[in-house]
Amino acid sequence: MKTETNSTTGGANMARRSFLRYAGAGAAAVAVLGASSCRTGHFDLPANENNIDIGMGDIGILNYAYALEQLEAAFYLQVIATPYSGISSIETSYLTDIRDHEVLHRDFFKAALGSGAIGSLTTDFSSINFSDRTSVLGAAKLLEDTGVTAYDGAGYLIQSADYLTIAGKIVSVEARHAALISNLIKSGSFADTDQVDANGLNKSATIAQVLAGANGFLKTKVYASNFNYPKV
Structure with a gap:
């Protein structure tokens, strides 16, 4: 099944321009740092041309986030392009909003990273039945929960306060998505124990996981085979 990757509504296009203007100063700084990282060879790829390494330092973390946002954006673009059987108007509205958010996040990281960005990823959604609500929402929950645990698990690695602020603003939106999707699957499960621990804290995961x-x-x-974890 072909995955749509570029289409958004006119409103989403306007929102994208506003988002990029809002983050413009940080984006320029990231692009400069990305160019510097490229010159030092931090973006050498593994021998297999189908593999991509995220790189090192803050640029590596931003590329990590960019990869995840590419995946989420592609998924929701497909969900809206081929709605599952019996989808309600309110579910369509919710999932369209999430799609637009993920496209904004994807495009922000691409613009911010500039020449330091990894390439466009090719998705494989063959395990998902996009005509079936259970399959789609199950995949959405997996992607959203993974996204939140990813940001939470990598936040401490970010060196720049500006980048950390942007990551915090994005992960809070991803958490809203995760709660909504979980509640669509099972009412009242918006902060269930599979994601929130006994201390009321969201669970986290390593980059490798x-x-x-x-x-x-x-x-x-x-992959993150070249990522330079800080010494502790």
């Missing part, structure tokens, strides 16, 4: 799961939906595999 997240990419291992994300790669199941990608033909282009993403």
Whole structure:
């Protein structure tokens, strides 16, 4: 099944321009840093041309987020392009809003990273039945929960306060998505124990754990083999 990757509504296009203007100063700084990282060889790819390495430092973390946002955007674009059987008007509205958010996030990271961005990823959604509500919402929950645990697990690695602020604003939106999707599947499960621990804190996951799961939906595999974790 062909996955749509570029179509959004006119409102989403306007929102994208506003979002990029809002984050413009940070985006320019990231692009400069990305160009510097490229010159130092941080974006050398593994021998397999289908593999992508996220790189190192803050640029690596931003590319990590960019990869996940590409995956989520592609998924929701397909969900809206081919709605599942029996989808209600309110579910269509919810999922369209989520699609627009994910496209904004994807495009922000691409613009911010500039020449330091990893390439466009090729998705593999063959395990998802887009005509079936249970299959679609189950995949949406997996992607949203993974996204939140990914941001929570990698936040401490971000060195720049500006980048950390942007990541915090994005992960809070991803958490709203995750809560909504969970509640669509089972009423009252918006903060269930599969994601929130006994201390009331969201669970987190390592980069390696997240990419291992994300790669199941990608033909282009993403790795962090060159990432330089800080010494503790």
